[in-house]
Amino acid sequence: MIVRRTILLGLIVSATLAPAAAQSPPIAGKLTITGASTLAPLILEIAKLFEAANPKVRIDVQTGGSSRGVADARSGLADIGMVSRAMAADEGDLKNFVVARDGVGIIVHKSNPVRQLTPEQIGEIYTGRITDWKDVGGKPGPITVVNKAEGRSTLDVFLAHFKLKNSQIKPSVVIGDNQQGVKTVIGNPGAISYVSIGTAEFEIEQGSALALLPLNGIAASTETVANGTFPLSRELNLVTMKAPVGLAKAFIDFARSPAVNGAIKEQYFVPLAQ
Amino acid sequence: LSRSRSDTRLAIALAAIAILSTVILALIVLFLLREAAPVLQRVGLMRFFTDASWNPVERLYGIAPMLVGTLAASTGAVLLAAPLGIGSALFCRYYAPAGIARIQRALVSLLAGIPSVVYGFWGLVVLVPAIAALKPPGASLLAGMLVLAIMILPTVALTTDSALAAVPVGYSQGAALLGLSREAAILHVLLPAARAGIGAGVLLATARALGETLAVIMVSGNVVQLPASLFDPIRTLTANIALEMAYATGDHRAALFVSGLALTAIVTVVVITAWRLAEGRVAGSTGHG
Numbered sequence: 001m002i003v004r005r006t007i008l009l010g011l012i013v014s015a016t017l018a019p020a021a022a023q024s025p026p027i028a029g030k031l032t033i034t035g036a037s038t039l040a041p042l043i044l045e046i047a048k049l050f051e052a053a054n055p056k057v058r059i060d061v062q063t064g065g066s067s068r069g070v071a072d073a074r075s076g077l078a079d080i081g082m083v084s085r086a087m088a089a090d091e092g093d094l095k096n097f098v099v100a101r102d103g104v105g106i107i108v109h110k111s112n113p114v115r116q117l118t119p120e121q122i123g124e125i126y127t128g129r130i131t132d133w134k135d136v137g138g139k140p141g142p143i144t145v146v147n148k149a150e151g152r153s154t155l156d157v158f159l160a161h162f163k164l165k166n167s168q169i170k171p172s173v174v175i176g177d178n179q180q181g182v183k184t185v186i187g188n189p190g191a192i193s194y195v196s197i198g199t200a201e202f203e204i205e206q207g208s209a210l211a212l213l214p215l216n217g218i219a220a221s222t223e224t225v226a227n228g229t230f231p232l233s234r235e236l237n238l239v240t241m242k243a244p245v246g247l248a249k250a251f252i253d254f255a256r257s258p259a260v261n262g263a264i265k266e267q268y269f270v271p272l273a274q
Numbered sequence: 275l276s277r278s279r280s281d282t283r284l285a286i287a288l289a290a291i292a293i294l295s296t297v298i299l300a301l302i303v304l305f306l307l308r309e310a311a312p313v314l315q316r317v318g319l320m321r322f323f324t325d326a327s328w329n330p331v332e333r334l335y336g337i338a339p340m341l342v343g344t345l346a347a348s349t350g351a352v353l354l355a356a357p358l359g360i361g362s363a364l365f366c367r368y369y370a371p372a373g374i375a376r377i378q379r380a381l382v383s384l385l386a387g388i389p390s391v392v393y394g395f396w397g398l399v400v401l402v403p404a405i406a407a408l409k410p411p412g413a414s415l416l417a418g419m420l421v422l423a424i425m426i427l428p429t430v431a432l433t434t435d436s437a438l439a440a441v442p443v444g445y446s447q448g449a450a451l452l453g454l455s456r457e458a459a460i461l462h463v464l465l466p467a468a469r470a471g472i473g474a475g476v477l478l479a480t481a482r483a484l485g486e487t488l489a490v491i492m493v494s495g496n497v498v499q500l501p502a503s504l505f506d507p508i509r510t511l512t513a514n515i516a517l518e519m520a521y522a523t524g525d526h527r528a529a530l531f532v533s534g535l536a537l538t539a540i541v542t543v544v545v546i547t548a549w550r551l552a553e554g555r556v557a558g559s560t561g562h563g
Contacts, residue, residue: 037521063523144411149496150331151521167329172411173507174496176517180398187403190410 028056029247035069035082038102038153039236043082045263046255053254057247070094073239079248083237084153094239099255100269103197103225103233104157107181109189110209114138117213123162125192128170133190146184146193147171154178158194161232178268185210194232196268197225225270236269306535313528322532328498328514330526337533339500343508344540346415346501347494348483351422356476358423359430366431367438368460379435386428394489397421402493409505411495416504418494422486426479433478437471438464470552477548484541487512511537 033043040063047059062078069081073094087096106122108114114136117125124130125143134140147169148155159166173191175181178199185191186209197220200212212220215231224230244252254260261271317335325336362382366375397417406412441464449459465472487510495507496517509517511533519530 037523065523142410144406149517149521150329151518151526153521165329165332167327167332167334171497172495173413174498174509174517176491176496180492183398184402184413187399188406188410188412190406 027054027247027250029058031057031059031080031247031251032062032072032078033059033080033082033238034062034064034072034078035239036066036084036236037063037151038084038156039082039099042100042236042264042267042269043238043255045267046260047251049260049263050251050254054250059251069239073241076241079240080244080252081239083239084156084234085237086235087237087239091239094241095243096237096239097252097256098235098272099238100236100264100271101225101228101233102153102157102236102269103220103222103230104154104161104194105197105200105220105232106192106194106213106215107185107200107210108192108213109185110211111189112138112211115211115213119162119216123164126162126164126169126171141190144172144184144188144191145170146173146175146181146191148181148194149174149176152176154194154196157232157234160234182208182210197222197230197233198265198268198270222270226272233270303535303538306531306538310528310531310535313525313532316525322529322536328509330518330522330529333525335529335532336498337511337514337536339498340509340511340514340533341536341540342500343415343494344484344510344512344537347418347422347490347508347510348480350415350419351426351483352476352480354419354423355427355430355479359427359475359479360434360472362427362431363434363438364460364465366435368456368464382428382431382435385424386432390425390486390489393421393425394492397489397493405505411507413493413495413507414505415494415501415508418490418508418510419504421489421493422483425486425489426483429479429482430472430475433475434468434472437468437475440471441467473548473552477545480544480548481541484537484544485512487516491516511540 031047033047040061044061047061051057051059064072066083066085069078069083070091071081072078073081081094083096084102087094106117112133114133117136121130121136125136126145126147128145130136131143132140133143147166148158150166155166158164173184175184175193178195181193181195182199182203185193197212200210200220201222204210204212214220218224218230220230220232225233238252238255240248240252256273258271258273261273264271313335317333322335322337325334327334328336328340362378366378370378397420401420402412402414402417404412405414405417445463445467446459449463454463490510491513494510494513496509496513497507498509498514499506501508514533515530518526522530
């Protein structure tokens with residue numbers, strides 16, 4: 001009796017398990033991802049989602065800069081490298097997959113009549129050569145220059161685009177995250193700052209007293225960042241040495257699917273998947 | 275015999291607890307030293323005081339302006355909060371009607387319990403714009419000092435209040451019998467009698483001001499520079515660590531641990547100084563007695 005019951009139970013269990021296994025072959029194994037510290041928090045979040053869906057997978061994310069991402073992908077130390085910029089000409093040996101884009105917008109107070117600044121003017125404001133709004137067509141008054149703390153990705157994008165070094169910048173206020181930049185500009189009509197475009201758009205939709213300035217005549221929006229026309233933006237890439245297969249391919253496909261758009265927006269990046 | 279045995283057990287347990295807390299502190303300092311060691315070996319300690327600016331990504335590690343900023347903000351806060359806190363406690367204990375004193379004490383206790391992020395947020399959206407209207411950018415040494423002063427005021431008021439409460443009743447009775455006015459009794463009998471407790475409270479408040487991070491990041495501007503006026507922004511050592519730690523790697527990260535060591539050194543110096551002062555006073559007063 002007992003024996004028969006056990007066999008029956010066994011039959012039921014195998015009958016219920018078999019179809020599931022047949023539908024999707026279980027993904028298992030360990031994946032090492034190294035590279036840009038800009039991308040690491042996002043990839044870590046995506047890895048958590050991926051591990052939750054595939055419990056037998058372990059993903060190890062380590063930072064060390066885009067150059068480490070490239071070097072580790074080439075040497076095989078990492079299965080996937082993280083690179084927070086467009087691929088360089090001498091990196092054609094690697095396969096790259098854009099996961100998201102990072103866009104930075106210049107913001108001023110809504111009451112500030114200035115709605116257009118040339119890249120030269122922005123550079124001169126940030127290096128302290130222009131200190132009054134009247135010199136760029138605004139109401140007379142001192143400019144409060146808001147800069148980011150060293151190591152932040154928005155600072156990297158900003159410095160690289162305007163070809164500046166952080167030591168050249170003469171800030172009035174240094175901030176940590178995007179929210180603080182938004183609050184600082186709202187509280188000070190003479191302030192200029194730069195924050196991730198996703199944050200600025202959200203705040204403006206919520207009615208915050210902010211204005212996003214266009215750059216080179218191109219409006220600052222998540223759309224222009226997504227289609228690559230907004231100049232103050234960059235690609236966030238995953239790279240592999242060979243065309244990815246198996247676990248690496250599954251992860252890269254997942255990281256480029258709409259399922260991770262929420263995680264991308266939470267890190268103030270712009271998703272590309274529709 | 276059994277009583278002394280339980281006493282021995284308690285003594286051993288207390289000794290173990292005391293040693294444990296000291297060991298934890300020592301381990302933290304050792305950890306700071308170990309994490310800071312790579313950059314200290316490579317660039318040396320002196321560069322942290324002689325480099326022209328703090329740009330760790332460009333290998334410039336000057337922390338001197340942040341030492342000054344930390345000390346300036348805390349000193350200003352204590353100078354503001356100590357008289358206010360002591361005054362509030364004196365009012366509560368000797369002048370206010372019982373009902374008002376109770377309400378005052380409850381409000382001060384409530385103030386002590388408000389998290390620093392709330393003070394910082396208030397500073398960012400109310401205080402900083404108000405100062406910016408006077409003189410931009412608003413985020414400044416002054417804003418940092420004011421927010422810190424408000425934060426540590428309850429600590430000073432509550433410790434002073436309990437120190438005054440602990441003064442034996444005989445002191446005020448004796449003062450009254452000698453025909454001293456209330457003012458004279460407070461200034462010459464009660465405050466001196468309570469000064470050790472008040473001093474401890476001010477020290478505690480100073481340590482809190484030195485270590486406060488979040489509120490200071492939100493209101494004091496975080497520019498690494500020597501402030502020329504109260505309206506100039508400053509960066510404190512704590513703000514430096516919190517702003518950059520999440521994104522720092524390699525020598526940059528190690529340099530942030532040097533900031534932590536510098537802060538630990540400042541707090542140690544403050545505590546030792548206060549300790550010396552207290553000892554000197556006690557020795558002086560026993561000498562007179």
